[in-house]
Amino acid sequence: MDISKFRQFGKKIICIGRNYKALAAEQGNPIPKSPIVFFKPTTSYITPGDDIKIPPGCKEFFHEVELGVVIGSGGKNVSEDEAMDLVAGYSCCLDMTCWDFQCAAKADGQPWALAKGFDTACPVGDFISKDKVKDLSDVRIWLKIDGTTKQDSSTSDMIFTVPKIISYLSQYFTLEPGDLILTGSPAGAGPVASGETIEAGLEVNGETVSTIKYPVK
Ligand SMILES: O=C(O)/C=C/C(=O)CC(=O)C(=O)O
């Protein structure tokens, strides 16, 4: 498991919320006018062989499979045309979420840090080099729990494309090599319980480019 491209720098995990049309509809949210941005601490990283751990007090623990974009060269105020030059590669990632904590925080206008940033909240997969994914516009992204499909969608449903996200973020945050950008969850984000096992993957033109497997404890 080569995560050197993540932890070697381990600068930022920047997450985009509500970036798939079908999930926004499913969760009763309006289509955002600009990307919804939040962070996960690098202490939330786990790699294959580790267990996802449900934080104390969480009663609604949700899975979200996401396309992770690994930044290879830094930049600030990058245009959409230049954005992909910053990308080193990708990874199949999970944005594990304490949904009950998140709903309470949203209702009270509070930040999502506890809902999204706890230890083990960012399981990642192998690093996929950029040349393995020639076209980002239609990458199949799926997730199963104990073999039952829960999420199965495509990046074609994204509201903001990867170049748009990179360009937008670079206006506010200097992007650095090793940064990871989680680009949002497709429809089907939902509960997972202790004792169940999550499998997820990315597929390009019918070829699997990455799969991950994580037990939930
Ligand atoms: O309720 C919302 O607006 C968004 C909830 C999320 O969990 C955002 C994401 O992490 C996502 O859409 O991937």
Ligand SMILES: [Mg+2]
């Ligand atoms: Mg998410």
